Amino acid sequence: MSLTSDLMELREEDIRKHYDAAVGMLDGFDHTPRIAKGREMAAPERSSGLATRRRFRSTTPGLVTRSTARPEGVHLINRIEAADGEDPLVSPVQANVMSGLRRALAIALAVGENVSEASGLDDMKRDNLAGALGADRKAAFSELLTAEALVVAHVFANATAFLLAPYLGEVSVEVGEVEEVLTDNAQLALHGLLWELDQDIAALVTDEDRLVACVCAFAEQVMEKVTLRAQNAGGLGAFEGASWRVEADDLTLNGFTPARAGKGSTLTMSFKKPNEVVGNHIAKYQAMKLAKMLMAYDFDRRLNPFAEMGGFIFTFMGDGAPGTGKTTLIQMMAGLINDYCGVAGYPFRYQNFGIDNIDSYQGKSGQNAKAFVQNVLDPQVIGFGTIDDIDQIAGKRGDRQSSAGQQEVTAVFMEAFAGANTVVRGNCTFGMFSNYPENVDDALRQRAGARFLVDGPQTREDYIDILALLMGKNHDIPLGAHDLFEAQAIQKAVAKSFEAHGRPQEAGLMNVFDRVSGEVGELDTIAKLGTYLKGIQEADPRFTGRAIKNITDAVKVRAMDFELPDEWMENPELFLFQPYERKKDMIGALRVPITVEMVVQEINRYADSEFRYADKSDEVAIEDAVRDMRRMAEAKKRYLGGEG
Template identity: 75%
Template sequence: MSQSADFMELKEDDIRAHYAAATAMLEGVDHTPRIAKAKEAPAAERSSGIGTRRRFRSTTPGLVTRSTARPEGVRLIERIEGVGDDALPSALQATTLQALRRALAIGLTVGDQFSDATGLAELKRENLEGRLSDSKKAEFTDLLAAEALAVLFSFANAASYLLASHATETTVEIGGVEEVLTDNAQLALHGALWELDQDLAIFADEDAKTVATLLAFTEQLMEKASLRAANTPRLEPFNQASYRVEADDLTINGFTPARAAKGSKLTMTFKKPNEVVGNHIAKYQSMKLAKMVMAYDFERKLNPFADLGGFIFTFMGDGAPGTGKTTLIQMMAGLMSGYCETAGYPFRYQNLSTDNIDSYQGKSGQNAKAFINNVIDPNVIGFGTIDDIDQLAGKRGDRQSSAGQLEITAVLMESFAGANTVVRGNCTFGMFSNYPENVDDALRQRAGARFLVDGPQTRDDYVDILNLLMGKNHDIPLGDFEPFAAQEIKKAVAASFDSHAKPHEEGLLKVFDKVSGEIGELDTINKLGTYLKGIQEADHRFTGRAIKNITDAVKVRAMDFELPDEWMEEPDLFLFKDYDTKLGMIKELRQPITVEMVIQEINRYADSEFRYADKSDEVAVANMVREYGLTEEAKRRYLESKG
């Protein structure tokens, strides 16, 4: 992958110049903890005839201690090579130490770049020479703290990235990282290595756990450094820079974790588009979206569709149980996986399930954030799904929502439309639910597109699905029927879109008839805006975010074309073109926006909101009726017991 002009190269010679200092830190540093406390390792069980592990061997005869703290200092090389019973270090131990040394060197190199860019290097010289003026002391202190956080995060980021390929199914829970110091970069690294040594002593009793402990530690260190950075001044030069390490294919973008461009192996059963019966608009938009994502440019880190405003970053598919939501996921994941395999792109699919809800405070939010970060990784094509989101994400104000569910809701809301959300166009998220009315209103409105998964509708749909599911192991004749003719996508989609010329939901239809009766045909921006205001008066939840989602959907309709199949089958025709060429090819296919499109998209979106609101209100009323009934029954029994 060639280097972009937006990147600031970290030269290999500069990185290797720090190898000696990095090696010295791994050999041994003295550090007295200032925030964290020494951790206690569990007592080791001993059996006769089994020797003690060399990393816990006491140098004082007869002395037994459980503390992981080393009075003689922190020696990570000895700590890591001491894992296991072999007298010689393993290949993985050597690889791990090489990765740690390189990560430390990268962090120190980033610190040099930051110092040069901010004038900190000159302030350090003045301080050493005793000529730092009082007027500069505050600036000097702030810059030292900023550099410390930049170096800490870059070290953890690089270590996590370099060790990612050695991860296994083994995981450990180390808790939070506490010894995060910001006096200066060197002290910050010493504190981090001291705490890492503590965790390794407790958790790393085999090589797989050594890597797992390191990865868990670097994740926690990155998170803590990012949180501290939010309230630390003078970090703009680091936040705005993109440092590139060409030899490792690593890019450091501020406090955003880098992820190794590694795809996930899918074991799901894929479905072909003709195996999805009914659901015409949802199927059509899913097929379009699968190809849209493939237009992502890995050099520019941007998708032309996102640039033009016709990209679906989040969508919600809702429908009754058994209408085909899982089948739709299998179809879309299968298409994207196949396209990526043809193009040689890494593809990463991940599902956020109820298994990610954890009883430990904060862990559910961490699981959700890890899910988001894995999918949005700009080095891969990503597809994230949240099936049964009504069970996974809690509704604020609902007493039945657990703390873990509310944590997930907060993470998803911030990630899908937060202040720091960046839509590059390399991934998309699908939220699916049988009961979307139980999803928090604000989270539901962060779904930019709505896919109504209503399953088979017509007689032809039911014949098609019966024929499909019956298979071939029978002799029952098909009869006078052309299989899958009703599933011809363009014809079916056109009919589906046309059906939204008028609303489907009764409440919205009353608004439509009232407004159009007063002002006539909705054929101008003024009249369309009046219709939108009428919807808002009928449902206060119809806010400015709803208008944005509608206009985004209209822009998608302007892209109402499917990229030719041959562009996916032969990557040289489109996928491997440079960004500007792909942008031009897409612009040529773009269609003009019409009034009919706008009305249809207003009705499609508002129909879904009215449908959700009606169900949500009905559920709320039913719950209140039940509670009143329970209260009355409790009063009756109480009075009987007193009598």
Template identity: 75%
Template sequence: MTLTSDLMELREEEIAKHYDAALALLDGFDHAPRVAKPTAAPVAERSPGVGTRRRFRSTTPGLVTRREERPEGVHLIDRVAACDGDDPLMSSRQAAVLQALRRALAIGLALGEGFAEQTGLADLKRKNLEGGLGVDRKAEFSELLAAEALIVMHASANALVSLLADHAGEVTVEVGEVEEFLTDNASLALHGALWELDQDLGAHAEGDEEKLVPTVTAFAEALMEKAARRAEGLARVAPFANASYRVEADDLTIRGFTPARKAGGPALVMQFKKPHEVVGNHIAKYQAMKLAKMVMAYDFDRRLNPFAELGGFIFTFMGDGAPGTGKTTLIQMMAGLINDYCQNAGYPFRYQNFGIDNIDSYQGKSGQNAKAFVQNILDPSVIGFGTIDDIDQIAGKRGDRQSSAGQQEVTAVFMEAFAGANTVVRGNCTFGMFSNYPENVDDALRQRAGARFLVDGPQTREDYIDILALLMGKRHDIPLGDHELYAAQEIKRAVAASFEAHGRPKEEGLVKVFAEVEARIGGFDTIAKLGTYLKAIQEADERFTGRAIKNITDAVKVRAMDFELPDEWMEEPELFLFKPYDEKSAMIEELRRPITIDMVVQEINRYADSEFRYADKSDEVAIEGMVRDMGRQDAARRRYLEGKG
């Protein structure tokens, strides 16, 4: 394996040398189930009179095992062939499934072999085969064998799901949990897993070819899930869990125990909105439009975005506002812009929303869903946009007894992903968190949002006329009247006014701090005076920490990049997008604006206003809850005493 950027390349020759072993597994082997009970009859011979197939009995090199055999064996080639009834010829779908199975098994075996060489397991196998394995190494040997088994099963299943993605249809099959899940060694693990796949095909797809791919895919996903659960917390799997492997021929990237996805992702089904259809929300709309172009500057060869290197790239942001103010419309606008830009440039685009349906009652599953979501968007081979709608319902506050274990898992995953020790911002993707009640989001998670988009909806008379005309549509004869439609949504004019409005704070608590500091030190015209103001804010709200200062300075850098990349750069990719990284970086540098005192004051006030707004609401909600509880206790006490009397 060779290193390419952050990925280890899994070469074709390393995969191809395992084709014979993979084909032999599909052709036939014997397996006596240890855990599960047979649910399907053995597959019938398709050609009476023809000699039985050869039985393949594989062994793990260096491992002495005792196996019982069952006479009928497992023959997946025959089982797949039986899915179309009595047709003597194999269909293209059946052939595709068998090709995918052979390829996936070969990939899993290749990764298992690489793990064995990397960890010294291969040497231990040889010593065991020669009878020279010391007693002091047997525990290590068993642990490494189990780790290899988990890796081979997960990687094979992971590759299988990806390879069959283009053959998936509307039919779904429920296969349940994988029961014959064995981890003694990789060979036995594959025997158990393929025995169970054989049973599932016999139970669900016998004579029904439409259920062939759904059954295989459902089995592979169940196998992946169980292998990932078993691998959690096992130190021996770390070399694989922390690595990424690229199979170029299949457009497949395997990142540890995270489910892989095709680079382009599923087709994006969404009702896109145009910028003029987002009424009000001027700063949020402006920043979303800028960010949609910023992310397009990503360089796939360098795997870095000049904006991320120069400063000013928004990796995470939070959009908050009352229900009905336009958060969903903002998402539809931004996703639509990025999608159009990517289609024009021929770039793969992946959009995904993490919703409440991703919270699972099974312990650990919610965290796995969150990790998969993050990894899908972070994938450096795509342009990604991930949204977390109603994050206050999805991610629980730490220490909140009303938050489920699943919500706590999600909070931990997002905190690590958005600003953890291993977080790398390449500039190929952005995450947006949206909430009607951001005060209910964990403080530390909320502060990981580098930018704040206040989604306050229509504000002016002109805004309300525009939104009424927009929603009424064109199927009426009511005259517009004295109004220039959408003129108030002219973005630059509206944004300039919105930013200037933050020259002084708006929230009552912050207004007092600002007035006190201003009266004491005068205008904010030096870094020392700005620092004095920041310290005063911290004294008023202890949650205003160093992370808040970083978010403010990042926002100031965004303001320094307060320019839109020209539309023609998106329409004609050769003008900018397809240029070398250094040339793109130089073009951006030429457009950069100088940082001013006014910018810094406005961004301090904008960020601090949001924190004070969240804190005030959070405190008020907590007080109201306590008041209700006390009222209930008093009412219960009175009713109890009345009953006693």
């Protein structure tokens, strides 16, 4: 892999020189817990032979530290060796955990050394040791020590989770919140974390099947806690402004973003071919285009030309009545991406966030949502994340019927899909699907950059095609006078579907369209189109600037109104394996001009969906209000009757 200007190689010799220090920490050190309290141990607190291990006081170069409290010895090697009971030999699982922890500690120390040098902390440490650090530099010294501690703690956890991920099984372990996060200096930070890890292993690991799960769960919690601390810390520019590449481990460290092992998920779903999706012409066409767009992602640049040039769909909403084909559409799109990735040798990760991810434990639903988002965002894979029945999963803000877990999920998705820290690389897409999109929080729904109306079969030909498809071949019934699947010819069907949006389809929007057209004439200039948009906003105040952004993004997608040639997917050398700039040029050559018709159609498509949602939402609210009034009237009648 070639290194970009902000990606620096972490040399193997710079890592290995810290092996002795890493082994020393795993072998044994003294630590007096400051914040956390020891767990109730499921296993003996000390493994046999701990008393014979050497014990020593930790020191940090350039710092003077002293503790008069009683220390507790931490011997992680012994703790890990005791994870499988009485077996005197170290198992492969135990060896992998020890090796992974040693490697992660060494990587963390190496990155900390680089950051310390780049930030000027090294010079301050030397001056402090010599007693030459002026009072005017004390505050900066303390800030940089805290920054170094946060960096080393996060890198240690990040590398641990990454290196041990291949050994994870089906067992899961809940470790709870990490408490002993110390930021006085880097070494103390590592000692605090290793002390708490030792406590977790002792309390939660009853056999080696749980060992890797416990260590990885602990690492995930550390990353989350340290990342939150880092948001209010200074002196982190040297770390956040650069990335480090560990070639031997295929590991890239990008600030406080968790690194994920670049491996795909094993899919067990039943894939569908495009001709097995009947009707839904625009939704099917856009899903097919998006599947190919994802494949343009450049793993070296970590960017997709479509994301840079415009026209990439990062989030979309698929809505329609029950039974119209949303699940089939997901199966088709996942199948296409899976097949394309198989040809190119790219890792593909599909993940669905379902109702079973909502947890009654406070904060757990939000953690599940964050993990889902991070897994799909992983820049080392092609990702496709779906949220089925999002109206049941993400609650409306202020809705008393929504659980705390649903509210947590809404907050996570809103930040992930269009938050201040959202970065669209073009390696993944998120699809939200619902039978009742009017029940989705307005702000979350508007974070869907594209709308896929999943309306199922519509015409006589569609119904004949779907009947023939579902009947299969185990019958002798003749087809009759019909060209099978001719109506599903995608380009022809899509062109017809787009033309239908030259005029609005919802009654409320149609009134606005006719009124504005009557005032300004044909919508053929930017000024007239803007007048139409203002008219829509006056009719529906929820039609905000975000709606305009989503419309212009959809127009840019239409400018990319072409499918990448099938041969580019079948032979990766033609396109997928080309350099980034070459890919960009090849895509640019296919781009088509933006027309007034495109803009009008996309305004109507988007606004129709919002009016459709609003009408349904209003109708539901009216029905609820009427129901409440009837209940109150009946209650009053019974109350007065009882008094009489």
